[in-house]
Amino acid sequence: MLSSLARAATRRPLTVILLWVLFLLLGFGLGTGVFGRLSDNVPEVPGTESERAAQYLDRTDPTGESITGVVEGVSVSSPALREQVERAVADVRDIAGVAAVPDPYTTRGLTAEDGRALILPVTLQGGLDDDAEEHAVDAAADRIRQIDAPEVHVSGGPLLGTQLGERAQEDVKNAELISLPVVLALLLVVFGGLRAAALPLVIAVSGIAGAFLALFGFSQVTDISVYAIQVTTMLGLGLAVDYALLMLVRFREERRHTEDVVEAVHRTVAAAGRTVLFSGLTVAVSLTGLLVFPSVFLRSMGLAVAAVVVVDMLAAVTLLPALLTKFGGKIAPAKARPEGEEGRFFARVARFAARRRLAVLATVVPALLVLALPVTGMKIEIGDATQLPTSTEARQLYDTVDAHFPPGTGVSPVTVVLEPGTDAATADRIRALSPTAHARELPGGATVVELQPSGRVDGKEATDLAKEVREVRGDAPVQVTGPAARLVDFRAMLSERAPWAAVTVLAGIFVLLFAFTGSVLIPLRTILTTLLSLGAALGVVVWVFQDGHLAGALGAEGLGALSLTAPPLIVAIAFGLAMDYELFILARMREARRATGDDQEAVVTGLRRSGRVVTCAALLLAVVFGAFMTGGFSPILQIGLGLTLAVLIDATVVRMLLVPATMTLLGSRAWWAPKPLRRVHRRIGLSEEAAPPARATTSV
Template identity: 35%
Template sequence: MSTLLHRMGRAAYRHRVAVSAAWVAVLALVVVLFVTVGGEFDDEFTIPGSESQAALDQLREASPAAAGAGADLVFIAPDGSAVTEPQYAAAIGDVVAAAGRVDQVAAVQDPFTTQQVSPDGRAALATVQYGVPAEQLDADALETLQAATTAAADAGLRVEVGGGAFATGAVTVGPTELVGVVVAVLVLVLTFGSLLAAGMNLLVALVGVAIGLVGLLALSGAITLSSTAPTLALMIGLAVGIDYTLFILSRHRSQLAAGMAPEESAGRATGTAGSAVVFAGLTVVIALSGLSVVGIPFLTVMGLGAAGTVLVAVLVALTLVPALMGFAGARLVPAPGSRAARREQALAEHAGAPARTGGARWAALVTRRPALTVALTLVALLVVSIPALQLRLALPDAGTAAEDSTERQAYDAVSEFFGPGVNGPLVVLVDGLDPATAEQTAGAVAAAIGEVDDVVYAVPQLLADGSSAIVQVVPESGPQDEATSTLVGDLRDLAPDLERQTGVAEIAVTGQTAVAIDVSDRLAGALLPFALVVVGLALVLLLLVFRSVLVPVKAALGFLLSVGASFGAVVAVFQWGWLMDVLGVPATGPVISFMPILLMAVLFGLAMDYEVFLVSRMREEHVHGGAPRASVVAGMRHASRVVVAAALIMFAVFASFVHIEDVTVKAIAFGLAVGVLVDAFVVRMTLVPAVLALLGRSAWWLPRWLDRLLPDLDVEGAKLTPPAPAGRTLEAAGQS
């Protein structure tokens, strides 16, 4: 691999104008495609093959209006007043009539007719039924419905508009998210000691993420793309793009400082650091692409979209970076006497000397008593992981929206005046009715359902075809409560008995709440198999890279510890409410269903990234005859600075997205930020050196028969021939 990438790097260096022009053309092409064929976002959560989805599809065929999106109009009278007072009742009637004339609205239920008035008389609830699903609503549907409530507001009523149709909205990226980029620039300047190198690094990352992100948006006209997917692709693509370029560019500057000619250095940096970039990038791509095996469309698109952005970041780093090195030439050589030059000179002159850099001093400290370091680190990580045992999963609804949004206000008002279950009613589809007795049979089914624990009431409604009906079931518990999930299971267990007793063909539980529960259950069930696949992949890949049995096992266990700590932190904040005001978490509750599996996929790639860059340098020292502990310290001396910079950049980018309003992105960004810090600084830079020092030479043991079977990936670039002595000065070479 290193030989191929070495040739690729030198070719890009020589043909820098053509390579750069090609990437500019690719960027222009995806922009044109986005402008011409780009579509809109679709935040519908579907789960093909589930009972709830099959019943919902069947309901849409039988009665499109009954399967359409629903909204709530909540009217609240001032303190000491009631909505039944004449002036308020008249205003509510005007709003019901106006809402019925809004585009796409099929029906509006008058709260006085349906008796949807709170026991204290202060609130009334009008249900709006659209004739289309939520994903087909006009972009201004919420604003149009709000405009229809003017009469009630003028009469002195407080009116909130919400419901399932407006439970989620598009994710917006604001100036706050640019803080991560600013921090990344500062870290790059401090790491390189060069504005030119830092600028090149950021430029390459921005080009890669622009191509990947705009390309993903261009596909929105042909695929179902959620509003969260581009934000995730932006967050991950920006982070890995900066890091991958950092790895290659830092190796290039180190080689230039040692006197290597710029072209040869560009090839060698691409062949060595680039090999690790390929390995790390492919692990992220494979893990993210693996999300498609769960069988949930929106998660598949989200994973593949982020994977595509990472793949673009890898390709840009391997080609555009050496091309820009060609334009910079010798100007990337650390200036004589500069801090960067002195650091590189010290590393070269004291390769076998005692620890001198911060990374080497830290390695020497943690390997002095490796058993104690391992014990303390394991205890700390396990303690932080304890909250993960209480991890609960659910899809977001209006209860997780911003506190000042009308959909959140409507959600809270419905819970307060009518009970939490009204926010998440279940729909039971009764199919195969005899038209002659349909009303009586549907009533009998509703009555039986009403006797089930956690059911407040069940109301039957015949559909237009006469052979099917729906029963709206209102639970006592909210849509994200465990009791509601239990109720769905109880109703499905009851269905076969009801089918035999009533003679109907099918009784199925569906509706937005049931679909969300099924999605969460599917994702929860896929979490362990996915973890086993990811850990197994880590073992195989690291076995190929390091040609060792114990190093991959150690790396995989370290990854699981990082994931556990990250999950624990997410549970503590988003379920228990720790620091929720500081982080702007709108409400506590279950964690977004796809966060754990998505976090594992991304963190796996990042963890292997740091593992390769640190341990490959340690292995290189060991191969050249270094003692076990000395090899660990020497490897940290060379690689720790770059890994620290990469981890800080990753953390800054992810942390900047924690302040985004959308709770889904907030939870994912927070989990990744914590995971990066824990994995880089606790696992890779503390636990790994201690474990390798404790294992000694046995850490690199590999059975001979297995050594003969495994291909040699040569990530360290051992097969590259030594560079020929430069016949010209660096300055001359840079001008050629």
Template identity: 35%
Template structure:
């Protein structure tokens, strides 16, 4: 592989104008395709194989026309202290607001609270439900302004008006600002790392082009914009990482005396090999999201995997082409001065300077591996302890800051109608083929009403054919509580007795029940997902490092990082530790999709750092250094690059902690913590300690396995055996 990639890098360098033109043409073509592509169909969230999904499918089939993909708003009215919302003055305010909202162009219908009986028992609170003919993303400013105007109208009349539902959900515009901040931080870190504007700029340029190609392709093929979120985040992360690694290797090769073209080829042949296998581990982690069995997650994973593949390809082709235009500009300032500003100066060896921080740290760890390993393991274990209390759920408006109208609407409804009102359960009854359908439904309704934890059961609504019915059950507890989860399981347990007695099938669904099913499905998928992803990665790393111990150690280190990150998330978002510091207003269960996302993203980045750092150790060991010397050499060449890459990612992810959405805060904190733990504690501390203790045994591979595994030559040994440094005059023909 090293020889093949060497030829790719050398070709891209020498034919740089052609390569750049091809990438720019591809980006332009995909951009035109994305701009002319028809709008993607609205996202539909389904969880095949769950009772909630079966019930939704049944209701959609038996109650045609009742399903609406449009946004909804719930306008909550609260009377002044000591007054009734139904008094003449307050009722007139409510009716005026309802009429104003109903006149909107996108409104399909409004349910007046006084006509539907949507008034609390104490008479202080009422609500009106508004249905729209468009999704929340497609609602016009005029439509949303009508809702905010309703709040002002009520305020001026003394009636508190709050808005819940999906209509006022903000579009994820914060991501764009966060990415801009992340790119700015990345530029600063790259500038500090390389000390040259060109060297700092090339990783950013190639990463942005990679994101552009990936996102344009996703939109052009008709995938929804929500699938681009993970692709954009990871495309930026790995795009910078991969380019940073190759540029760093190019600078090293130039310092060793190689010409610009030869250095570009060797950088792609050696560092590029590590990039290929690092990219493959990320692709495995993302494609592995299909194991969960949720189509939306599978699409997101595949879209992100495609963007990562684009980032790898750009790093191997476009980056060496751009190096051809900035052959000396990417080098350190002192080196450029020594070369007198010439494009292709005589090769020279870089003088050996005093050991850097990475070298000194590696020597410290190698001298005291046992103490470092014990302290690191104890610390990571302590951080991971809160993970034993991990609870998964789908936080809703109750997790929003109290400054939002959605949260205030939630609290007003909970106070006026009870905490369970915000999370009603929908029960679908299939009575097709039942001898007495109405008697069966009545028995089911009575059973539901008599169940402990149920506050009320609505009258059954039959479909036109009379072979299905639907009832609404209001629990006594809030939607994200353990008691409501237990109630759902209890109701489902009663279904078998009902079917035995009447022949009717009872299925429990609704947003609350679906959230419970999603959480359960995610929890059930964690171990299979880990087994598939980690197992495949161990096999891949075994090919890369030709070792048994190194891949297993890499996987165990990743599990430590994830465990510690989960511990931090539980401590902050469930227990409330330091919650005020980062703006967490309400503790509760961890978002059910968080563990899968965190595992997938962090696994890919962790294996990046592992491959970048340990391949230089493997390369030094293969070239004759002792096991301990190889550890120090690996840190001398790659330690600074790994630190820079990790610092960039931590800064990017930490930027999300400042967002208003609790789920965004959770993702930002979890990813930033996981990258910190993995890069600085696991890869930079525990890995060299373990390798120092293992010595030569770290690189042991049974002879029979060595014959089976392909030798991909990641360390570039074949390039050294066929080394041929070209005279500088041969580069005259390829000068810019």
């Protein structure tokens, strides 16, 4: 298969390049339309009680979503301001699609006790189509912003999703402007020439185009979260550079053994292409765990990110060989080095870990476990506007309300739907759970009771209130919805499906690693060491963003919990990325073992030949992830820090110390498999490789 791809790319390189140019135009043209289709409805889980109740309200409630305006910075009793506000209220009431706008001067709780701020809530009519709702929201927001006051902010409801989408687009642009020049500079250092350094960026741009196009395609059939843009773009950019780096390093090696560029390309695809293929498959398989969850958000993220990984993999084994065929003749071969000089530092590290294998295990494993300890106290929440940078309008609105109004103002209520047939005693017990319970009748005989929790929208008080309603109702036809109830259902969904997701991913990874190595012990060792690095990275994220240690240094703050989006994405993506470096190293170890038959020396040689490329790849990925952490959006900061730490810990501590220590400890047993499985491997294992070079001195 890889040979066929290489022959196609080298036989008609211009055709392959032209097809990819068309793909890029499509991605950056049609694909960028996804920015206008993003959703902030992350915690929705189809089939749960909170979702069924929300859908029932969508069908029967005559009122729809709402947006909120806040006016601050001038005395609300000022006659001039009052006149402006009253005119604005009247104008907004006349907008088609607006159901109600209370007068803040006559409605209790809408003017601050200090007299320096007021709230303007706007409720939309129910059943509006997307265009009508968008028109009503934009018109109402524009009219409120015309109020002449030092600070006027409007957000919430469907407007919040639009603002987050615009912020996501801005963050992606800024991250690309930061990361691409830095990545190019690092690649210049690695390759010493602009031509070779530029090729990984071409593949990276293909990955970004693939991210946009995949997300746009999925947005036609399902909701796409605002988080998806940054996550898929950062992964598409990072993996593309990783794969291109691995291929280019191997190409420069092969050029040292043959002057025929096409032959060098074929050998490169046969050897490094195999590693890229398995690496892409392992990352994609790691993301299949997200498909086990019924959450639309998690499923769409898993599909979109897997699609981006496939695009990167295909670009590396088709577009890059075509580019090398056309321009590779001017790329300098890797410099020949005396025997023992190439990869000397990594060989020393490998020999040290091999000699002191028990000491390495006794030191590194406990250290990683200590870093992972905070995971035992991890909490997840939907989060509120405090997750946003202070420069965003939604955050400014939140801060204004928090500064001028009592705690709990503006917090979404726990919404209880009392269907026809609910007895009066049950209804009374539910109303008694909140001193500010508000009830209203719906067409068809149902009653909606809104219970106002204290504290945050998804804090312990709110979630406990949602649980308490479900306990109090007994067998009555009562359903609970709202952000707190959705969080309770989301947590329950994670707890129920996480074991199945783990089994799916681990089984898939085991099969792929077995196909790659022919061993049953190496996949087990790889999974265990990867879980250590993953736990350590996630533990640091909890310590920083949940507990608040050093969060300020990242432009964030301790929130008491992680965003519910962060842990599943960190685990799924980081697990796949860790396989990249494992495969880079195992490929070289396998080659050395096949060439020499010496298990112990193969460990050292494998790390000698792969250490530099693994280190460079990890550094480049860290740069990409770090650039996406400049946006200040807390969930992306959490995901970015988690992936950066996972990559760096895995590429250094785990792959440079634990891998040689454990491989040496296992010895020849590391490559063992029962006879029936060895026969299976001969059938399914990909063994397509370049022939060994005439000289053994290769370089990375």
